[in-house]
Amino acid sequence: MADYVNTPVWTGRKPAKGKPGDRYGRLTVLEYISGTKTIPSRLLCRCDCGKEISANASKVYSGHTSSCGCLKQETWLGARRTHGRSNDYLHDIWQSIKNRCTNKNDQSYLRYGAKGVYICDEWRKSFVAFAEGVGERPSAEHSLDRVNPWRGYEPGNTRWSTSVEQRANQIPTWSNLLTGMRYGFYRVSLTVSYKE
Numbered sequence: 001m002a003d004y005v006n007t008p009v010w011t012g013r014k015p016a017k018g019k020p021g022d023r024y025g026r027l028t029v030l031e032y033i034s035g036t037k038t039i040p041s042r043l044l045c046r047c048d049c050g051k052e053i054s055a056n057a058s059k060v061y062s063g064h065t066s067s068c069g070c071l072k073q074e075t076w077l078g079a080r081r082t083h084g085r086s087n088d089y090l091h092d093i094w095q096s097i098k099n100r101c102t103n104k105n106d107q108s109y110l111r112y113g114a115k116g117v118y119i120c121d122e123w124r125k126s127f128v129a130f131a132e133g134v135g136e137r138p139s140a141e142h143s144l145d146r147v148n149p150w151r152g153y154e155p156g157n158t159r160w161s162t163s164v165e166q167r168a169n170q171i172p173t174w175s176n177l178l179t180g181m182r183y184g185f186y187r188v189s190l191t192v193s194y195k196e
Contacts, residue, residue, distance in 0.1 A: 018043050018057055025066025027055070089137065093144055094123075094130050097153050118152035134158050145169060 018032040018041075027045035030052070035041035041057040047068035059065040100108035101119045111117075123130040133155050134144060145161035146153060149169055161169070 018060070024060045025063065026071060027053075027060060027065070027067065032057070090131055090134075091127060094127050097144070098124055101152070116150075116152075117146075118154075120152065120154035122155075123153060135160075 018029050020029055020031060022029045024045075026048040027043075028048075029043050029045055031044040033042040033044060033054070035057075042054050043057045043060050044052065044054050045060070046052050047070060049068060049070045051068040051070070053068045055065045097119050099106040100112040101117055102113055102124070103109060104113070106113075123133060137143075138160050141162055142160040143163070143166065144153075145159055145166045146169075147157050147159055151157050
C-alpha cells in the first residue's frame, strides 16, 4: 500500500508571493495590493536607487519588471557610451579639428582643409586614439598646435602651446610678411625693389 503521509496536498491556492521584504531584481517589496477579476494584483516596491513604484505583480514575479526603470536606462546609456567624454573640452577640440579639416561648409575650412591641412585617419575615426595621442591639456591657456604647420594633425606633429608660441609657428601670410614677423627659427623679410 502506498504511503501518502509526506505528499503535499493541493489546496487550490498558489504559494504566497510578494511578501514585504521579498526581493525581485532591484526591487524590494513593501506591500502586496490584491487585485480583482479585471485589475491585476500589484506590488508596492522600493528600488535600490531609492524610488518607490507600484508594479504589476505578475511582471515582477516573471522578471519582466526588475527595477523602477533605472536599470534599463543604465543599460541603454552603457551601450551608447564609448568614452564618456562627449561634453569634455578635448572632445570639442577633436570635433573642431575634424570639421575645419574635412567639412567644406565649416567657416575655417578655407584656412585648413582647403590648404591641405588634414587629420590622420586614425584620429579622425576615433576620439579615444586622438585623446591618447595628444594627452591632457596642461592648462586653460594652452591649445593644440601643429609642430610643423605645413603638415596635418597626426601623431608626432601636435603639441600643447600657448598663444604666443602658436603665433610664432604660423604659416606666413602677406600681412605678417610685411611686418617681418618671426616664424619658428626663421625671420621672414620681404624686399621690394622698384624699377624706374
